[in-house]
Amino acid sequence: MKASLLLVLGCVAVLAAGARADTAEEPEVLRKVQEYAQKATAMAKTAFSTLQESEVAQQARQWLVDNADLGKQRLAWLKERLADLWKWTPVA
Structure with a gap:
């Protein structure tokens, strides 16, 4: 993954967390964005560790x-x- 994509995903996650703080209930879209951001982060960490160990x-x-x-x-x-x-x- 490119660094710019990770940056965008991080910004989306921050915005989603801010939106969650404003509302009492967690919308489905917010939950999906957070899950996607977590999966993308895990994939990036795996890719970087694989690269370092290559x-x-x-x-x-x-x-x-x-x-x-x-x-x-x-x-x-x-x-x-x-x-x-x-x-x-x-x-x-």
């Missing part, structure tokens, strides 16, 4: 961990070069 996501996390040191080394090299350049630039 082999591709695990490989991506491992790749990031493995290459973090290389990124830090390149950033340190770039900082050093910029510092050298800053020292070398004549003052106007």
Whole structure:
């Protein structure tokens, strides 16, 4: 599910809860909207947890961990070069 759809469903659920607070009895439409919002939330949670547990996501996390040191080394090299350049630039 797209994030925008989840946002819309969340807004509908909030509006439905507000409407419920204004009325003494719970209409059938409100109950169905709340059930749909709960099912959509459960499906989204399941999808996100499945994605996090997938082999591709695990490989991506491992790749990031493995290459973090290389990124830090390149950033340190770039900082050093910029510092050298800053020292070398004549003052106007």
